[in-house]
Amino acid sequence: MTRIFIVDDHDLMRSGLKNILLTVPDFELVGEASTGEDALLQIRKLKPDMVLMDVELPGLSGIETTERLLKILPRTRVVVLTAHSEPPLPARLLDIGAAGYLTKACESKELINAMRAVMRGERYIGGEIAQQLALSLLPGTPQSPFQDLTTRELEVALMLTQGMKMAMIADTINVSPKTVATHKYNIYEKVGVNSEVDLLRLALRYGLVKPDPV
16 A cells, blocks of 8 residues: 655645545555645654655745655655646756656646556656756757756745745745845846846746746
8 A cells, every 4th residue: 555645735636636546546645735844744753655745835845845855754755746847846856856747737647657656666757847858958948047046046936936035934944044145145146136026027937936826
């Protein structure tokens, strides 16, 4: 039996995933969370075999949550299931140890196949993600301005686009406000913006964050 935990801030998405898992006899849902912070608290106790992880979460993002989770439980497989297919997010999450990466547009059959492959010790990258990663490596392909951010800077950039204040970001990722300020202005310099509004516009343009549904 594969014990599975879901991390997604949308109730509808979690419900849909639970319905899919119910169709697979050897999959067992052991818990769910809408934030990275809550997920880490539960995962420490439940020790699931696999975690289905969204990227864009309120507060602690899927990047940081995945990184912390794998430090606590390195044998737990993380399958990222998100709306984001654009670089640099897929490469970063795979680099920090995610075993799979699919978009939420994938069919349930592909998700199940991916989860089975990951539990066999394989890595699984959805077709759309693989195409984006391959294209990003071709000479002459326009690169995302977020490509040159460090993983920590990318994490802070995601939090800034949520409107989080520097003190709150500092508390969330356990660093000083001064360190967050340094990250913030390094981000501005690297991506070529001067304000959080401009950063959000750029993040929306390059798919780092998705617009809120109307």
